[in-house]
Amino acid sequence: MSDLVQLEEQIMAEISAADDEPAIEAVRVAALGKKGSVSEKLKTLGAMSPEERQTMGPAINGLKSRIADAIAERKQALKAKAIEARLERERVDVTLPTRPSPVETGRIHPISQVIDEITAIFGDMGFSIAEGPDIETDYYNFTALNFPEGHPAREMHDTFFFAKDDKGEAKVLRTHTSPVQIRTMESQKPPIRIVIPGKTYRQDSDATHSPMFHQIEGLVIDKTANVANMKWVLTEFCKTFFEVPQVKMRFRPSFFPFTEPSLEVDIQCDRSGSEVKFGEGDDWMEILGCGMVHPNVLRAGGLDPDEYQGFAWGMGIDRIAMLKYGMPDLRAFFDADVRWLNHYGFRPLDMPTLFGGLSS
């Protein structure tokens, strides 16, 4: 028996001394392997007398199981130590910066974003989006819109012209999006509910005027649409667009050749601070022009003004973008300065919706 005790002490010492996984494996083989010291002891049981076996059996098996447990335990400890060492080796400096995600660094121009916002609002009211060419004929830009030849209103438009063609006619860069009213009436039967965003051009340049700018035009034609409906549509639009619960608007009689009656719309705001706040304050700011489509314009569109009626409005996309988002200078819109685009632009996933909010 004493040799068993001695053997156990020896193996236990070897287990403690093993300091990595191969070493403990060697101890295991030396003790519990086929020819291991403990296995050899087990083999001796066969030659023993039953009485002897009765005492030595449990003793040797007990030894085996204690050794096996000790080895397993030691193995586990060594594995944990090895993992710990590996993890320490693998340590990196996580404060090193990562590359930014392109989906966060890309930008949508404010004009595109505002067009999307407007589309979300009017789409919900049953409008669709119409477009037309930038290069227009005099007919679509003026004549069909009830601008008589030589009328002072024509002069007010500071038109860009192209060279005269063989027939003596000069194409123009459209001065407003209104030609699309006529093009739509020519191609589509009422009821018509469209909004028309697009580029427009006038020979004018300062902080609030640019030779190229963007307008959005609205047109409703059916058999009942009137000024009361127009007031509703425009009030709803302004409220939703400027994201305020209430807006106070002032409709003033005005003049446009293509509408009769014509109105200009001011929106109440507070301009006392550096930002313009809507829905409060004592100032009025002109924001859009509108009116009932002039009978001559309906006729030019092939419609009988006694059967059909409707209203139209127009406003500057750049201007309402400036009002809402606070850009001070219109000229910067077209300069493509990356600092400006990064600052005033919108992230590609900032998609204006009525359910998710027009702006984040």
Added chain:
Amino acid sequence: MKFTLSWLKEHLETDATLEEIAERLTAIGLEVESIDDKAALKPFTIARVLSAEKHPDADKLQVLTVDTGSGTPVQVVCGAPNARAGLVGAFAAPGSYVPGIDVTLSVGNIRGVESRGMMCSERELQMSDEHSGIIDLDDDAPVGQSFAAYAGLDDPVIEIGLTPNHPEATGVYGIARDLAAAGIGRLKETAIEPVRAEGACPVNVAIEAGDLCPGFALRRVKGVTNGPSPRWMQQRLLAIGLRPINALVDITNYMTFDRGRPLHVFDAAKVAGNLTIRRARDGETLLALDERTYRLTPEMCVIADERGVESLAGIMGGEHSGCDETTTDVLIESALWDPIATAKAGRSLGIITDARYRFERGVDPEFMIPGLDLATHLVMQICGGTPSEMEVAGYRPPERKVVSFPFSEVKRLTGLDVPAGEATDILTRLGFEPIGSGEVIEVKVPTWRPDVDGKADLVEEVMRIKGVDHIAPLPLETHSAVNGRILTTLQIRTRLARRALAARGMLEAVTWSFIPEAHAKAFGGGAAGLKLANPIAADMSDMRPSLLPGLLAAAQRNTDRGFGDAALFEVSGTYESDAPDGQRRVAGGVRRGTAKFGGASRHWDGAAKPVDVFDAKADAIAALEAAGAPVDKLQIEPGGPEWYHPGRSGTIRLGPKMVLAHFGEFHPITLETLDVSGPLTGFEVFLDAIPEPKRKATRTKPSLTLSPLQAVKRDFAFVVDKAVKAADLVKAASGADKKLIAGITVFDLFEGAALGEGKKSVAIEVTIQPLDRTLTDEDLEALAGKVVDNVTKSTGGTLRR
């Protein structure tokens, strides 16, 4: 249009406050742009200098004691040479703001003497430029009272913005009529007595240009004294910013603003013979009243005598026959001029006058003769003299337009309920003459409203006078399907391409539609039909044939500011012709420096490489894919338009004819022409060229079959000529078995001396997806052999072992 409150009240009897009047003016379409209520002059009172002693310490200053009416005299130090005991002037107490010197006064100490206020000059009150001394009033001016009230300077000045449809509001009388119609007081109608004339007008008038002059009236007033006009008239003219000249000229200006009736006065002594109204002869000149000489053309109408042109019709008189203090006999002209011709002449000569402003909007033809009578009365009243009969040429009393007006039209167009009686009243108060009764009446339009043609115009009149505020907003009815879709396919594609490119880290720019001619030409544009006849600047002359020149120039501007790694894109129009379908919808972009998809510039994990053709290719394909192009069917061919690098550019096609995109690095000559520097790469995708997808009957996606068998991958490397296109090699390999080969990627490209001159090695990984059974080694061997054969046959390459 400017006028003062007291001037308005001469024609309008009202108790309304200035605020009420202003609010109503805006509400009826005569928008108030500004009101100067003269509050700035309120602090100044009339004071009398009691004594004036020399300042003990200054030669040019005096110490005054001033009676301000408060009982206790005040000590004021004053430097004005005309300050003296007994002078009555304008006084400002400490705390008052003096606009002319932009100073708020405090109790001062001037060289040891306390000064409690200031005696002011006209310049200090911003009344004029006069600053040689302090204001010196009449002895009987009421001390202690408001100076502004005494001097008639407290009359508020109202400025309204006029739209072209309100010629009647170019005169104070017309504005008063509109306000009275809108319930602000009562219009004081003035009957104009005919003038008691003596003898015929000695100057005859012949109209040769009848198309430009529908009427002309002239009268001589003999023996006038042309001094300064009376104080009340001068004050009104000054208040609206007109400089008083002399009584005769002031009367014409007064009539222009009071009645919207421009007039002209000739010094009869300087007019030679009779007057002819004719077109100017080419090359004729006129020295006008603004002391400038204008060169005239036959498009312009003039008033000429036997000497030559004396006046430019409806715009400005001539210097030669103008009236001054020596004038004793005056010819007063009241005429009608064609609006369009007047506007054209004024525009081409660059002359803006109060007369032109009115004639181009339309002056009341019926008031031509009464206007002359009214002016004559004023002349006789102010300057004396004896009037002749009127010489009238070409004038026929105007016919009144008659508009048929169903009352229901107001409700139909505006939603406003206005009873017929009320609508009739409004129109009557505005000077319209409703005729008849019932649902539809006839309405005679007054001659001062040339803009009113139809029933919609009458609706506007009723609406603006009744008040737009009475119209309650009414929700638009919901139509189930006005147009079915909100956006067209092209609009959807535009939007998606834009978001996709931004999601690739690019910044959306909006650049000019017009670019320099040289830039347009470098990108295949510059056609004569796409050149602006009147560009705003020489380098904004040609409609762009491509988005790239604008974006390249923008990238360079950013580089010049120190931002050389810019990735910019734009989704917008380009112009192939001036026809509607010549406008294309293009998504274009450029990347400069190291502005690659994964991030620009240096980084601890590896610096970004310079951008190249493949960055542009990836952008182009991303835009196409976002826009819904069938990406798996696209063909990519080497080479693009001439502005690209011929060996580093490509064209993306769908079928042999349809070009969907170009991409690549740029030709060095192109960059030189645009004066930009690289590395630069760019692309253009033609969104409008992508075919419309077939509309599917349902939204159901095809069923998904997942194979239980695992895919096998095999690698091959081929040595081929450098000119062999990778796409051809891949195509040949995939042709080995279209069913089993599920995908091929090029995973290595190598060129080296070991391969031989002009050779390259292309390594591909072929993914084989077994269909119905596991493939045996023999199957795979056979397939591999087929791949090698196909590639060898079509590219002339060999398998690299």
